[in-house]
Amino acid sequence: MSGNPVPKRSDTVYQSLRRAIIEQALQPAMRLPEDTIGEQFGVSRTIVRQALNRLQMEGLVETRPHHGAYVAKPTLEEARDVFETRRCLEREVVRKLVERVSVSGLDALDAHIAQEDRVRDGPRRDGPRSIRLAGEFHVVMADLTGNKVLARYVSEVVSRCSLILAIYSQRHSSDCAVDEHRRIVQAIRDNDVAAAMQIMDAHLGAVEARAALVEDPSPDLKTVLNRYTEESAR
Numbered sequence: 001m002s003g004n005p006v007p008k009r010s011d012t013v014y015q016s017l018r019r020a021i022i023e024q025a026l027q028p029a030m031r032l033p034e035d036t037i038g039e040q041f042g043v044s045r046t047i048v049r050q051a052l053n054r055l056q057m058e059g060l061v062e063t064r065p066h067h068g069a070y071v072a073k074p075t076l077e078e079a080r081d082v083f084e085t086r087r088c089l090e091r092e093v094v095r096k097l098v099e100r101v102s103v104s105g106l107d108a109l110d111a112h113i114a115q116e117d118r119v120r121d122g123p124r125r126d127g128p129r130s131i132r133l134a135g136e137f138h139v140v141m142a143d144l145t146g147n148k149v150l151a152r153y154v155s156e157v158v159s160r161c162s163l164i165l166a167i168y169s170q171r172h173s174s175d176c177a178v179d180e181h182r183r184i185v186q187a188i189r190d191n192d193v194a195a196a197m198q199i200m201d202a203h204l205g206a207v208e209a210r211a212a213l214v215e216d217p218s219p220d221l222k223t224v225l226n227r228y229t230e231e232s233a234r
Contacts, residue, residue, distance in 0.1 A: 009043050014051035016041070021060050021071055022135060022159055023128035024166040028073035032061065058156045060163060072163060079164040083208045086157045087201060090138065093154060094184070094200050096145040098193040105144040109185045112137050116178045134177045135162050141184075161207065168211045180206070 017037070020026040032052065034045040041048070052069045055061035062072045074082065097105070116133045135158045142154035180203040187196035 009041070010047045010050040013037065013041050013043060013048055014054050017051060017055060018058075018060065018159065019132065021055070022162040023132050024162070025128060026071050028071050028163060028167045030071045031067075032069040032071065034068065059160045072160075073167060074160065074164055076168070079168060079211065082157055082160050082164060083204065083211070086154075086161060087204050089150065089154050089157060090141075090200055090204060091197050092150065093138075093142050093145055094188065094196045095193055096147065096150075097141060097188050098191055098196060100146070101144055101188060106185065106189055108140060108144065109137070109181075109188075112140050113178060113181050113185065116181065120178055131162060131165070134181075135159065137181050161211075165207075165211055177203070177207070 017026070017032070026032075034048045034052070037048045037051075038045050052061055052063075056063060056069070059074075060072055061069050063069050112133070116130070116137065119130050119133060138158050139151070139155045142151040145151065180199065183199050184196055184203065187199055
């Protein structure tokens with residue numbers, strides 16, 4: 001007798017929505033009606049709700065009373081906290097990999113970087129896929145530590161960083177990210193934990209800088225109206 005298909009269908013909806021959010025196809029604050037999603041995937045609203053609940057636990061979706069689910073829209077303060085947490089987690093990932101990564105693990109990282117290169121240098125550059133692969137590199141690194149709790153936290157924080165970049169980022173470019181990934185792997189291969197951490201910190205700092213996590217100063221009323229009074233006087 002076959003197993004219960006509901007978890008599998010819920011996982012399909014979850015994975016598809018998660019990928020759409022990470023690839024920035026579903027934009028922050030976009031409404032996610034259960035009936036529309038259910039019709040698209042041919043599943044019940046109950047199954048959709050299960051998927052949305054998982055995404056909410058990861059910070060990618062938020063619910064509003066009487067209004068349903070929306071793609072999350074982190075505040076600037078939340079965004080800074082996420083990046084700060086990510087730096088702490090990924091330093092630990094690097095430290096553990098220098099201690100214990102296998103040759104096959106390094107080969108897996110090299111293969112992932114090669115995939116990033118192919119997408120970046122291909123005849124039709126795929127921006128959303130580059131964004132997703134750039135984040136997945138860090139998830140692969142965390143998985144290779146063998147610490148499942150650490151890997152889960154890294155996966156969640158990387159996903160939230162992708163969401164933050166969708167809100168605050170200047171024009172995204174993954175060109176430098178691929179080269180930085182390559183340098184991180186080389187430092188790990190050289191068993192140089194200090195260099196690997198330094199490169200990782202610089203890399204995440206560059207990602208955060210692309211997010212431009214600074215508040216635009218609000219102009220005062222006089223500044224706003226000055227242009228209009230000048231135009232009316234002409």
